Amino acid sequence: MLNFPFCSRISDCSITEEGYKALASALRSNPSHLIELDLTGNDPGQSGVKQLNDLLQDPNCQLKTLRFLSLTADEACQYVTGIRGKNPLLLRELNLSEHELGDKRVNQIAVLLQDKHCQLNTLILRECSITEKQGLILTSALKSNPSHLGELDLTCNKLGDSGVKNLSDLLMNPQCKLEKLNLWDCSITEKQCLILTSALKSNPSHLRELNLSGNQLGDSGFENLSDLLMNPQFKLEKLHLFNCKITEKQCFILTSALKSNPSHLRELDLNQNELGDSGVKNLSDLLKYPQCNLENLNLWRCSITEKQCLILTSALKSNPSHLRELNLSGNEIKNAGVNHLCDILKDSHCKLERLRCFFFNSVFDKHKSTAVSKRA
Structure with missing residues (x-):
């Protein structure tokens, strides 16, 4: 039987998913003493996170602190858990619509999105009053961890030039597998539409749904979008252009x-x-x-x-x-x-x-x- 001290720090030890399984099994067999476990900087995978999260539900477990993430990302986890009732590391879809996040929460969520533990397929941020500065922070985070996200909804937020530029960089990334993109009423200008559609032209094969409703796309934006639609590699299934003048x-x-x-x-x-x-x-x-x-x-x-x-x-x-x-x-x-x-x-x-x-x-x-x- 393993005898753990009250506090155990094994951060940045290259522990993989298999190591997490062994650790969770050992703790489950003798859960009563450990009160703090710091695993920051290791890669447990979804199953490792789930097993240790399940361990916290054990009535015999005395753990007060279980840390996978940096302090900022951990604060984001606590915020999301308070809203959604579940640890976002175990979620495939995160919907924070109609919550005015502000600079502090946007920064925290951006750090969470960059963390390798976070493997969201769907991110919905409708009507979150996201500013251009905040849009830049969020899209920068998505650029650094692009491979999991399949759906992004930024309806009724103002991304500005820098946010649209970063989003376009994400769309050009060969690792980006985004299938659904909703930018309804995001105040996208003709110039920004041109940048977005040019990005999609360079990496056209994944997107299946595109919503540009409520934006002023202009002649050049429509011409680029039309060029994209003619590309045999572009297999769009749903196109929404409601009220685009x-x-x-x-x-x-x-x-x-x-x-x-x-x-x-x-x-x-x-x-x-x-x-x-x-x-x-x-x-x-x-x-x-x-x-x-x-x-x-x-x-x-x-x-x-x-x-x-x-x-x-x-x-x-x-x-x-x-x-x-x-x-x-x-x-x-x-x-x-x-x-x-x-x-x-x-x-x-x-x-x-x-x-x-x-x-x-x-x-x-x-x-x-x-x-x-x-x-x-």
């Missing part, structure tokens, strides 16, 4: 790019943008393609006219088998558009599950019920 020219460029590489995209959100005749025509051509696998199309309040609606619905009639959700709310679809929609619903190949056009419910519901009864 897209012009008819920009929509034409964007939809032309999607036409050239149509097979990956499953969800497209163009809500609250004015597509214009050429944008609607290009989008309709995309929908006709047999290679188009789009399942969710959002066109809420896109100033679509009756004529444009007929072009869109005619395209859907020619290739109805993929689409599952369609939102045409807030557009002038009128009776002719409703009739076309009913023809689609009657088609046995139609797999549409959700159809929204709420400004015209009284008209549409009548036609929908007739269409569905005829299909039945």
Whole structure:
């Protein structure tokens, strides 16, 4: 039986996951004496952290202090544990949304993110009032430990030039495996969008979801994004561009790019943008393609006219088998558009599950019920 002193310091001893397992097993067999254990600077892996964390739950364990991390990262752990009720070293997802972190907490969390013990897959920091300075600190931390993170959500924070530059450096890193990036309403400028999309062009193969809604991307940003969408290595499945003040020219460029590489995209959100005749025509051509696998199309309040609606619905009639959700709310679809929609619903190949056009419910519901009864 091992006889440990009351305090044991074995920091920076190159202890691996296997060593942690042996240590945890020994402590479990004789847990009553040790009150402090410092393992800072060793690499236990997730299973090692879990075993020692489980040890703390043993009623016979007298440990008052168990240290894996630096003091700053440990303070971040205590802060997160107080909010989420679980040690972040054992979490794969960390959501601190709507907590105003301030400089102190941002610095602590940045140190935690850099620590090799931290292996988060998902980091969600929506509406945390992150400033440009804080954005720089956080993105610098992510750059130093990029390989685990698969989803990053920074909705409604202002990253500024330096934060966007650092985020772009992260995206260019070959070790970065980010699949979901949400930058909704982050005050991204045309120049910043150009930097971001250029970074993605240099390392395009991992990203599957991109949300740039509520930002002013400008002509150069859209051109770069469109170049990216044309790249066969870029396999984006969800693209959200809600309220990006897209012009008819920009929509034409964007939809032309999607036409050239149509097979990956499953969800497209163009809500609250004015597509214009050429944008609607290009989008309709995309929908006709047999290679188009789009399942969710959002066109809420896109100033679509009756004529444009007929072009869109005619395209859907020619290739109805993929689409599952369609939102045409807030557009002038009128009776002719409703009739076309009913023809689609009657088609046995139609797999549409959700159809929204709420400004015209009284008209549409009548036609929908007739269409569905005829299909039945």
